[in-house]
Amino acid sequence: MPLFGKSQKSPAEVVKALKEAVNALERGDKKAEKAQEDVSKNLVLIKNMLYGTSDAEPQTDIIVAQLAQELYNSNLLLLLIQNLNRIDFEGKKDVAQVFNNILRRQIGTRSPTVEYICTKPEILFTLMAGYEHQEIALNCGTMLRECARYEALAKIMLYSDDFFNFFRYVEVSTFDIASDAFSTFKELLTRHKILCAEFLEINYDKVFSHYQRLLNSENYVTRRQSLKLLGELLLDRHNFTVMTRYISNPDNLKLMMNMLKEKSRNIQFEAFHVFKVFVANPNKPKPILDILLRNQEKLVEFLTRFHTDRSEDEQFNDEKAYLIKQIKELKPLTEH
């Protein structure tokens, strides 16, 4: 790397050039091809400042700080995301890499980019809407999951109306997009325990009525993934209130008992991990107890033959033995 590289552009110059190019791309006039080229070129310049290249280290903190400041002042992050579908294939990924690096910037304990995005929540909403568009969905996904790491940003996303669109995104026919959306969805619902528990408590009815649809989805992968996540959510001690509410509803028990008998072994297995919570509950409401009692013998017999080939999975076998014992010992509530 030469000491005096020829005309090394300053952060302000690169950001300005990129902004002009994106604007030109947005206008879509005759010079679109040239604009595309300029967008790609300047994105690579910014990316190299942040990440370095095989023969150059990343730029110094001062340069990166200047660059970040220019990005905030010019509102370029939002502009890039709004025009992501117009940027070429490799350029889209460069936008995501630049965004993710800038997002992680720290000054002491402060995260200036996170603070900046809190004042510009359109950035988050535009990214979430990205799942509507095949050609940018995965790029938006990588940026969203990076944002979800920050509680302040996760909160904005969880409490926005757009959050409920995820129940649709995780079921789209394109597998890569659906499963990417599911990763983001899961991240939002599990990353920040207290925030998530609070959100689920406040929005219990809305969330679980939507969630029910995922559990009944036609799409095998959606059904399996959402069932697994349900198990994780219920077994997380932060979600105790939510869990108690969920296992008091007989409809939920019926659904799980039916899923225990699904054709797919993986679904049976995941259903077992939700079903066990109903049985293990020391204060079973009467409707729950009644269902279990009505099926007492069938359940004992069913569980005895359930996944007997998992002999290596000690925890599973202990849990299964415990459930069988519990169900055998069930007695009707004594009337007072």
Next chain:
Amino acid sequence: MFKHSIDMLMFEADPAHYQLCSDLGHCCEDIATVHLARHLPSGTLVAIKKFNMDKSKQEANLIQHEIILTRQLQHPNVLPYYAAFVSGPEVVVVAPLMAYGSCRDLLSSHFTDGLPEAAIAFILRDVLQGLDYVHRKGYIHRAIRASHILVSSCGRACLSGLRYACRIVEHGRWQRSVHSFPCSTACNLNWLSPEVLEQNLHGYNEKSDVYSIGMTACELANGVVPFAHTPTTLMLTEKVRGCAPQLLDHSTLPSLYDDDGGQQSALHDSGVGDSVASNMMQLKAVQQRRFSEPFHQLAELCLQRDPTLRPSASQLLAHSFFKQCRQRHADTAPTVPRLLHPVMPICDRRVDSQDDLASILAAEKLAELEIEPDQWDF
């Protein structure tokens, strides 16, 4: 070349658009089956990979990772996925038909002693171009081997098998080294570099793929991967000690008439075990062939114990071994299809056996039969 942007739009995530024609084989430890299929709206032949998600446990994540990663890469030498969708308990992936199959198929079906050197040059050049792209995009492939190299009807090689790949860029930084050990990788151990296998604090970087290129070069040239018949732990210690496998020809295989001891150990080290030893004629042919000096050098460069001494994928592309790919005398120039003669690519003419199709459909019907179990009493 694939016209990606156009092709990608054409293939929709709709099962009704694809008609299965025949079975091409299994892959990914039998979790997936590969089929020849016709894309009905356009009439083109494609390959369809069906992953049975109900059979997979931890592999489900790998498959998801592979599909999402593959969809974010575009290079003529990286196998693209046109579409991916869920159908029943299966994830179905639509890919271009690679009519010669994988290099492993070529070795197993016809070239049991190895491919011709000129064919290897074309194939490795393509693979390195693909690999260089993968590295520049910030990924380490971690599973380069003949079975992950597919050859199209015109002889272009594509890299596949991205489910084992990992990111070099983490936490918003380009990492100097990576420490994670690939999961479900038991089948790839022979190709992995000593630094990946050691799992020590130094970690590894994209140069570990260059080592795997060296192993793959040996595999393509010898017909069998080095250490194929060596117990895993011995393979590991040999690699860590710096034992570099070689291309087998007159210069590296001791003469047939040497004392037995030398011959045995050479065979042992290079992994060509009983299969070759049991066939003296074959052994003789291997001993008499001559690989070019640049080819030997290339393998040696890649298989160096110290990763910092290995060239990068892009540096390797400038190696003199690949000069032979640049000669172009129109009709006399060797092309991969000519070099692979008499192996024939799958083509339209060979897609008429309806028996295959009938048996697939019958099997699928059977699988759908569901015996209603005893119902709960609510």
